[in-house]
Amino acid sequence: MVIDLTRCAGCYACQLACKAEHFLPAGIFWGRVLVGEVGTYPTVRKVNLPVLCNHCKEAACVDACPTGATQRREDGLVWIDYDKCMGCRYCLIACPYQARTFYSDDKRAYEPGQPFTPLEEIGHKLYQPNTVVKCDFCRERIDAGVARGLKPGIDWDATPACVNACYTKARTFGDLDDPSSEINRLIREKKGFQLHPEHGTDPSVYYLQY
Amino acid sequence: MAQQIATQPFEWMVKHTRQTEWIEKWGTFLWLALFWGIGAGVYLIGVFFDSLAAMFVGWLILFVGKGGFHMLFIAKNMRFMRAMNVFLTPRTFKTSWISRGLFFIMLFGVFGAAGLAVRYWAPDSGAALPLEIIAGIFAFAAALYTGFVLSFVRGIPFWNNSLLPVIYVLSSLEGGAAIGVAMGAYSNVGIDAVALEEALRVMLTVFAFMLGVYLWNARYGGSTSKLSVTALTRGPAAFSLPFWLGLVVLGIVVPMVLAWTPVSEELSPPVIILATVCSFISGLSLRYSLLKSGFYKPLIPLT
Numbered sequence: 001m002v003i004d005l006t007r008c009a010g011c012y013a014c015q016l017a018c019k020a021e022h023f024l025p026a027g028i029f030w031g032r033v034l035v036g037e038v039g040t041y042p043t044v045r046k047v048n049l050p051v052l053c054n055h056c057k058e059a060a061c062v063d064a065c066p067t068g069a070t071q072r073r074e075d076g077l078v079w080i081d082y083d084k085c086m087g088c089r090y091c092l093i094a095c096p097y098q099a100r101t102f103y104s105d106d107k108r109a110y111e112p113g114q115p116f117t118p119l120e121e122i123g124h125k126l127y128q129p130n131t132v133v134k135c136d137f138c139r140e141r142i143d144a145g146v147a148r149g150l151k152p153g154i155d156w157d158a159t160p161a162c163v164n165a166c167y168t169k170a171r172t173f174g175d176l177d178d179p180s181s182e183i184n185r186l187i188r189e190k191k192g193f194q195l196h197p198e199h200g201t202d203p204s205v206y207y208l209q210y
Numbered sequence: 211m212a213q214q215i216a217t218q219p220f221e222w223m224v225k226h227t228r229q230t231e232w233i234e235k236w237g238t239f240l241w242l243a244l245f246w247g248i249g250a251g252v253y254l255i256g257v258f259f260d261s262l263a264a265m266f267v268g269w270l271i272l273f274v275g276k277g278g279f280h281m282l283f284i285a286k287n288m289r290f291m292r293a294m295n296v297f298l299t300p301r302t303f304k305t306s307w308i309s310r311g312l313f314f315i316m317l318f319g320v321f322g323a324a325g326l327a328v329r330y331w332a333p334d335s336g337a338a339l340p341l342e343i344i345a346g347i348f349a350f351a352a353a354l355y356t357g358f359v360l361s362f363v364r365g366i367p368f369w370n371n372s373l374l375p376v377i378y379v380l381s382s383l384e385g386g387a388a389i390g391v392a393m394g395a396y397s398n399v400g401i402d403a404v405a406l407e408e409a410l411r412v413m414l415t416v417f418a419f420m421l422g423v424y425l426w427n428a429r430y431g432g433s434t435s436k437l438s439v440t441a442l443t444r445g446p447a448a449f450s451l452p453f454w455l456g457l458v459v460l461g462i463v464v465p466m467v468l469a470w471t472p473v474s475e476e477l478s479p480p481v482i483i484l485a486t487v488c489s490f491i492s493g494l495s496l497r498y499s500l501l502k503s504g505f506y507k508p509l510i511p512l513t
Contacts, residue, residue: 036224036510049510051223060364066309067295068302084299086292087284089231090308096365098223098506102231104286130286195509199364 001137001163002183002192003050004208007170010035010048017165018052021138023123026108028101030135031162050170052162053078053099053135054195054203061091061100069131076176076204077137085131092132096199100134103127137173138162153182176204211440215505226437226505229366233501236283243279244497246271247378250353251386253322255406257346262329263399264390265342269326272352273319280315307362311355318348353382366504367431368438373424374500380417381496387413388489395482411469418462421496438503449503452495461492 010033018024018031031052038047055078061070062078069084070091080091092100106129109116116124127133138160145151145158152158153173163171174183183206186192192206216225232240253268255261281290293312296302302309325341332338357375364370387410394401429439441449465488468481 032222034222034224034510035220036508038511047510051509060362063305064308064362066302066306066312067292068299069295084292084295085289086295087286087289088293088308090306090359092231093229094363094365096506097509098227098365104236130284130289196507201364 001052001160001205002172002174002186002208003205004170004172004186004190005047005049006208007168008033008048008050009168009170011167013165013167014050014162014171017161018135020119021141021161023119023126024133025103025106025120025123025127026110027105028103028127028133030099030101030133049207050162051097051099051195052205053137054097054201054205055137056201056203058200058202060094060096060199060201064090064094066090073139077139077142078134079136079139080132080134082128082131082133085128087130087132089132096196096201097203100132102130103133104130211437211445214437215441216508223506223509225508226434227508229501229504229506232504233498236286237501239279239283241494241497241501243276243283244356244501245493246276246279247353247356247382248385248389248493249273249275249382250349251383252389253318253349253386254346254383255386255390255401257342259390259394259401259406261393261400262326263397264393264401265322265329266326267389267393268349268386269319269322269345272349273315273322276352277315277319307355307359311352311359314348314351314355318345318352321345321348350379353379360500360504363504365506366438367435367507368428369500369504371424371428371431371435373420373427376420377417377424377496380413380420381493384410384413384417385489385493388486392482392486396479410465414462414465414469418466421457421462432507434505434507438505441503441505442499445503449499452502453499456491456495457499460488461495464488465492 012033015029015031015033022030024030031050034049034051036047037044039045055076059072059078062072066088067084067086069081070078071081072078089102092102106124110120142152142158145155150158156164159173163173172183172186174181176183186208187206190208192208194203194206214226216222216227231237249268249271252271253265256264256268284290296309296312303313321341322345325338325345328335328341329338354375357378360369361371361374387406390401391403391406391410393399394403394406425439428435442453443450465485468485
């Protein structure tokens with residue numbers, strides 16, 4: 001994935017689309033938009049930084065997981081098998097980007113004191129309390145789309161929800177292994193960079209200069 | 211310092227963000243689990259002095275105590291049963307320090323129990339010593355791996371330091387020696403308390419030196435690592451009190467002063483009790499301070 005920071009308006013549509021797509025329980029965010037400042041006076045600038053799991057090629061979380069619950073697929077997606085996760089949170093600690101969340105409070109409702117909404121009910125069936133959860137690049141959408149002959153990043157039904165929701169087209173999704181793909185072109189031409197490459201994790205999410 | 215630390219939700223990973231999962235709420239159990247690594251020291255001292263009682267106490271502390279607190283940490287909803295997946299997926303042994311640690315503790319538990327059983331029921335068979343030596347190797351590995359669990363975390367520069375495993379081993383040995391001295395002084399369990407007390411002085415000195423080197427090294431290991439050291443040395447009481455009072459004063463200064471008293475006085479009951487309590491507080495404070503001051507590097511600025 002490539003995220004163009006000059007295009008991000010900080011509208012949080014990606015964050016909300018992710019919550020809706022995955023029925024995420026209260027307090028859980030797979031994608032976030034961080035808002036900070038860069039530079040020093042008088043050249044201070046505000047920056048919106050959308051963050052999500054980087055699906056690193058050398059993922060620290062995959063190496064850290066003692067039960068094999070966190071896995072990396074052949075196409076590069078890093079996902080969690082909730083049935084194997086024992087909740088030790090080593091993956092969460094090991095992730096330098098803090099892209100993971102420990103889902104523990106399964107009693108918490110969006111409206112305190114009110115029964116769960118239908119959306120919350122589905123979320124509580126999907127996720128197991130006391131396991132770690134994180135962005136999976138909407139792998140169900142991608143798998144279903146690819147099975148129908150669609151192309152991720154081009155066809156809506158095979159593209160992550162956050163990419164579809166971005167009205168400024170700040171996000172581009174595609175195949176990093178394909179040198180002719182749109183994301184590789186953007187990374188080449190606009191000097192895409194990864195977050196904290198010094199950690200040696202080789203993230204699959206690139207950012208374009210702000 | 212306070213301006214650099216994320217205290218509000220909107221500052222999460224925009225400023226230096228502290229890890230909380232392994233020290234707050236249920237994370238307290240993990241802190242205690244790391245502390246009971248001192249059982250490795252007790253067991254090794256038991257093997258060295260050929261003391262069945264010390265080996266048994268060490269086995270109990272390390273296998274039942276440390277293992278038990280680890281299980282409590284993940285005990286919610288019987289999730290700890292999934293720890294068995296570690297043994298079903300041995301490939302994780304190649305990369306995961308928790309996986310390795312579980313193997314070490316389990317193998318220590320098995321070999322240690324076998325060694326104790328043989329030593330107790332068939333002391334003349336000659337089979338006990340090899341089992342105890344194998345168990346001792348796994349006990350040492352169990353003391354060592356917790357340091358590697360933390361030093362593997364590249365996102366927390368304060369932990370990502372090759373000296374951390376050494377600190378953990380020294381702390382385990384020192385804590386184990388303090389228990390060994392108490393056992394040797396109070397009961398006839400085959401431990402030479404005077405000799406061990408002299409060895410404890412050396413361990414304490416080496417531990418204090420290595421801790422100083424570690425903190426000095428971390429102080430110049432980048433801004434995030436420096437922040438962790440600053441939090442411990444000059445930060446709010448939640449950081450600095452366990453460090454200064456628990457680790458430095460009660461863990462190093464008081465035992466050092468006791469070490470200079472004559473051996474006959476040093477092995478008097480009140481001093482032994484004080485030294486053992488100080489050693490416990492030192493071990494707890496060390497692990498608390500390390501876990502509490504683990505900060506992640508912020509994601510903004512982007513470099």
